[in-house]
Amino acid sequence: MAKTELSRKTKTEIKASSSLKGTLASVFLLGFFLIITWVGVYLLFISRF
């Protein structure tokens, strides 16, 4: 007779330490883009009367 699946415990393997360098780089690229555009608009505001 087949066993029910209810009582059986399965273990999922978790891969430790996948690299997040790419995430960091892309998120900083976005951050610097926002800052550069903000500063650009602000300088335009300052330079006009």
Next chain:
Amino acid sequence: MHMHKFEKAWLIFGIGSLLVFLTVLGVSAFYLGNQPPSCLATIDPEKVDTTVPFNEPGLKKVEGKDWDYELVYVASAFSYSPAEVEVPYGAKVKIIATTKDVVHGFEVAGSNINMMLEPGYISEHVTTFDKTGEYLIVCNEYCGVGHHMMSSKIKVVE
């Protein structure tokens, strides 16, 4: 609490930029005194023509103030009074404007002067005209059938 070091770096960067932006905003508002063009000054829109300074629109020299000239504008459908004005180069001018009827815009094209004129409110902007040339003033709030014809001119001359 465990936090990845990259995540920490990003949070510090984000919160740091937020603080820098807010500081710039605070210095602009509380130290440089920048404020919205319409800032609590009111007028009876029915009596604009008889209320000082709007009874005499145009450029006037003033003494003992932070600015050298006052430039008074009255907007109405579909024109500005005065229609053309000459401002001396380098003059520090306070523009004071209001409307007699509906909401109008007041934009000096290519400059930071861009105000909304609302009936019952006085809009003000202080600036130094440090570039010579002709500047077009346009209405940028739809005010009726003649909206696109509504304009005025500032000439900055040496």
